[in-house]
Amino acid sequence: MDKLHQEIKNSIQRELLSTVGRRYRRETFWVLFLAMICVGGTIAWIIQLRKGLGVTAMRDYASWGLYISLLFFFVGVSLIGALVSSVLRFSGAKWRYPLIRIAEAVTLSSIFFAGFMPVLDMGRPERLYFLITHGRIQSPILWDVVAIATYFIGSVIYFYLPLIPDMAIMRDKLTDAPPRRRKIFRFLAMGWEGNHRQKYFLKKAMNIMSVVILPVAVSVHTISAWLIALTLRPGWNTSIMGPYFVFGALMAGCAIMILIIAKLRHGYRLEHYLTPKHFSNLGMLLMALTVFYLYLNLNKYGVPAFKMAKDERGLLNDLFFGHNALLFWFTMIAGLVIPVIMLSIKKLRQSIRWVVFASLLVLLGALINRYLIVTPNMLHPFIPIQHAQPGFTIYNPTVIEWTITASSLAGFVLLIILLFKLFPVITMWEVIEGVEKNGEEQVGIEDLSNLQIIQGHAS
Amino acid sequence: MACGNNCTCNQDNPGNKDNSRRDFLIKGLMGGIGAAFLSGCSSNDKSKPVSNEKVNVLTHDGKLVAVDKSQVANFKPHISEEDVRTGIPGKKFVMVIDLAKCDGCGKCTKACNKMHYLPSNKKWIDVVEMQDSPEVAPYYFPKPCFHCDNPPCTKVCPVDATFKREDGIVAIDNERCIGCRFCMAACPYSVRLFNWTEPVKPNIEETTPAPERVIQSKKGCVEKCDFCPHMAREGKLPACVTHCPMNAIWFGDANEDAVTCYDGTTTKLSQLLEDGAAYRFMEDLGTEPRVYYLPPVNRTYNAKEIKIKNAE
Numbered sequence: 001m002d003k004l005h006q007e008i009k010n011s012i013q014r015e016l017l018s019t020v021g022r023r024y025r026r027e028t029f030w031v032l033f034l035a036m037i038c039v040g041g042t043i044a045w046i047i048q049l050r051k052g053l054g055v056t057a058m059r060d061y062a063s064w065g066l067y068i069s070l071l072f073f074f075v076g077v078s079l080i081g082a083l084v085s086s087v088l089r090f091s092g093a094k095w096r097y098p099l100i101r102i103a104e105a106v107t108l109s110s111i112f113f114a115g116f117m118p119v120l121d122m123g124r125p126e127r128l129y130f131l132i133t134h135g136r137i138q139s140p141i142l143w144d145v146v147a148i149a150t151y152f153i154g155s156v157i158y159f160y161l162p163l164i165p166d167m168a169i170m171r172d173k174l175t176d177a178p179p180r181r182r183k184i185f186r187f188l189a190m191g192w193e194g195n196h197r198q199k200y201f202l203k204k205a206m207n208i209m210s211v212v213i214l215p216v217a218v219s220v221h222t223i224s225a226w227l228i229a230l231t232l233r234p235g236w237n238t239s240i241m242g243p244y245f246v247f248g249a250l251m252a253g254c255a256i257m258i259l260i261i262a263k264l265r266h267g268y269r270l271e272h273y274l275t276p277k278h279f280s281n282l283g284m285l286l287m288a289l290t291v292f293y294l295y296l297n298l299n300k301y302g303v304p305a306f307k308m309a310k311d312e313r314g315l316l317n318d319l320f321f322g323h324n325a326l327l328f329w330f331t332m333i334a335g336l337v338i339p340v341i342m343l344s345i346k347k348l349r350q351s352i353r354w355v356v357f358a359s360l361l362v363l364l365g366a367l368i369n370r371y372l373i374v375t376p377n378m379l380h381p382f383i384p385i386q387h388a389q390p391g392f393t394i395y396n397p398t399v400i401e402w403t404i405t406a407s408s409l410a411g412f413v414l415l416i417i418l419l420f421k422l423f424p425v426i427t428m429w430e431v432i433e434g435v436e437k438n439g440e441e442q443v444g445i446e447d448l449s450n451l452q453i454i455q456g457h458a459s
Numbered sequence: 460m461a462c463g464n465n466c467t468c469n470q471d472n473p474g475n476k477d478n479s480r481r482d483f484l485i486k487g488l489m490g491g492i493g494a495a496f497l498s499g500c501s502s503n504d505k506s507k508p509v510s511n512e513k514v515n516v517l518t519h520d521g522k523l524v525a526v527d528k529s530q531v532a533n534f535k536p537h538i539s540e541e542d543v544r545t546g547i548p549g550k551k552f553v554m555v556i557d558l559a560k561c562d563g564c565g566k567c568t569k570a571c572n573k574m575h576y577l578p579s580n581k582k583w584i585d586v587v588e589m590q591d592s593p594e595v596a597p598y599y600f601p602k603p604c605f606h607c608d609n610p611p612c613t614k615v616c617p618v619d620a621t622f623k624r625e626d627g628i629v630a631i632d633n634e635r636c637i638g639c640r641f642c643m644a645a646c647p648y649s650v651r652l653f654n655w656t657e658p659v660k661p662n663i664e665e666t667t668p669a670p671e672r673v674i675q676s677k678k679g680c681v682e683k684c685d686f687c688p689h690m691a692r693e694g695k696l697p698a699c700v701t702h703c704p705m706n707a708i709w710f711g712d713a714n715e716d717a718v719t720c721y722d723g724t725t726t727k728l729s730q731l732l733e734d735g736a737a738y739r740f741m742e743d744l745g746t747e748p749r750v751y752y753l754p755p756v757n758r759t760y761n762a763k764e765i766k767i768k769n770a771e
């Protein structure tokens with residue numbers, strides 16, 4: 001493949017850099033909107049801290065609710081980073097290049113909130129440091145803390161490594177940036193010149209990281225699954241929980257990735273770089289993961305449903321025909337079956353709109369599914385619930401709970417947006433290098449030699 | 460020097476090494492566990508008024524002597540943080556519940572709530588109505604904490620706030636609990652309760668470390684039946700046992716092989732378990748409960764009156 005003309009390289013860099021620090025009207029609206037939700041959530045949290053967890057709908061039977069469901073959701077979404085930058089790397093998919101930073105940003109943001117959710121759920125958050133001063137390493141919670149912390153650090157490293165050459169580009173190109181910012185660029189670029197030695201070490205480091213991050217990523221979500229699988233409760237006491245969570249997570253992460261690149265593509269005018277090829281490839285990946293998740297669901301619910309053991313009966317009846325039936329069948333039909341059918345039709349898969357719609361369904365299903373795994377189980381203990389006070393036998397989240405939940409989700413999106421205010425959305429050097437080696441077709445971007453800088457981007 | 464408690468009275472009073480001083484050990488009135496320490500050595504004891512009421516005390520060399528009641532100091536052993544974590548030495552507490560006798564009056568729950576200052580909506584011991592299948596007769600099932608020997612709850616606690624003691628008790632340290640409620644998720648018997656809001660409790664100051672306090676309720680922390688270790692230290696029975704008019708609940712020490720019920724009858728534990736064909740609830744879970752049940756055979760009440768109202 002021919003080397004790209006320096007002029008084209010320059011214009012690519014100019015274009016991709018133009019999103020950094022730039023204000024978009026729509027984006028400003030979103031940032032303000034999300035920030036407002038976060039403020040509301042913070043107020044709700046303060047109320048919760050003052051009055052205790054009694055302001056939630058959680059009670060002695062359903063003692064875990066939306067917060068823990070959301071913990072599992074965030075831990076799950078965080079797997080997308082490992083999927084894109086590790087699994088796709090090993091499978092040699094070149095089209096991953098423009099997606100790497102987005103995936104890592106999603107990972108960083110979600111793992112941050114995954115670490116935050118248990119604190120929201122704690123009865124005594126001021127005693128959080130007891131985990132260090134009195135920690136029992138035999139407890140799965142400690143494993144989870146260690147795994148989330150490790151994965152967070154790993155994700156920061158993995159976010160940073162491909163950023164180094166881009167930082168050098170920013171250091172060299174954005175000469176009119178404020179001096180303090182330029183200082184930061186210079187610091188983060190770590191004296192990158194792009195010589196062979198530096199490239200060798202960077203590639204080596206990224207290789208090592210892509211191997212290391214995989215077991216860490218899998219462990220994070222497996223341990224989260226063990227939080228419930230290591231108990232003796234009906235419905236939870238099953239060995240399928242680990243893989244069930246991991247693949248459910250990959251599926252949810254893939255769906256959220258599609259939604260985010262769809263938003264970024266239009267919002268930041270990256271149509272040349274995030275093309276229908278990416279959507280159709282990610283759509284295919286999503287389909288494969290969804291099919292597999294459907295299979296795991298069949299095992300998780302189908303096998304006990306055949307046996308109808310006494311302890312599981314109450315829970316299964318509740319899910320299949322009881323008052324969680326609507327949610328359950330929504331996740332199964334609308335969240336899994338319909339997206340699989342939609343994504344398996346080539347015509348629909350090639351339309352960004354349909355892929356986005358399918359991802360939205362999958363994501364909604366995945367969110368509800370997390371809740372269905374956690375709370376209905378708790379309402380069906382071995383010893384039937386009797387003499388319970390009113391409100392103890394059902395779980396209807398309160399306004400406070402919904403506000404905090406919504407603000408965690410809002411904060412998750414907000415953090416991603418803010419990351420892209422600081423760093424370019426697309427890894428410039430990797431895309432350029434990928435195009436030089438494999439051509440635009442493989443990387444999935446539009447023909448760069450014909451590229452016209454979008455009006456208003458090049459200033 | 461055995462004062463019956465895991466206390467530090469040896470260090471507290473160096474005078475007891477001296478035989479010439481009159482140090483006496485009182486055998487506790489209640490089963491010999493609670494002990495009072497007699498110190499007739501200090502000079503200001505002479506200033507105490509003589510009450511003319513004599514008390515029999517056993518000296519450490521085996522003599523029974525009568526001393527004036529005023530000479531007996533009321534000694535409460537100091538219970539250290541370590542003591543409450545290791546438990547009462549040499550004990551292995553066990554409970555036996557006779558389902559044939561329990562008529563579901565709920566006096567155990569009331570007594571327990573009174574002792575631990577719990578509101579009526581909290582139940583450390585709950586009397587559940589059970590019916591294994593529609594054709595078989597229902598029965599009442601008092602459900603305290605089972606204090607399992609293989610406790611699923613303590614295994615998952617991230618900060619060692621709930622722990623298994625050497626005397627068999629699964630205790631909770633509310634000065635430690637972070638309120639993650641993992642233990643509640645792990646307990647297959649739904650025994651654990653959480654303080655969702657600030658609990659209503661009397662203003663009583665307790666000096667014992669948290670796991671052996673009478674009042675365990677604390678906002679944002681977990682609580683449950685604790686087998687009344689504060690009573691056991693004094694050689695007394697838990698509140699539920701001493702208030703069960705049906706004599707359905709037995710409590711005692713497996714090491715002594717003896718359990719006692721409401722009317723004071725003390726019987727051989729192994730005999731009771733064998734004769735009564737005792738079982739443990741959901742044995743197949745492998746949690747090894749320390750609470751045994753005697754099956755509801757030949758019930759002394761009318762079982763047909765039991766109305767089962769399950770929430771599901």
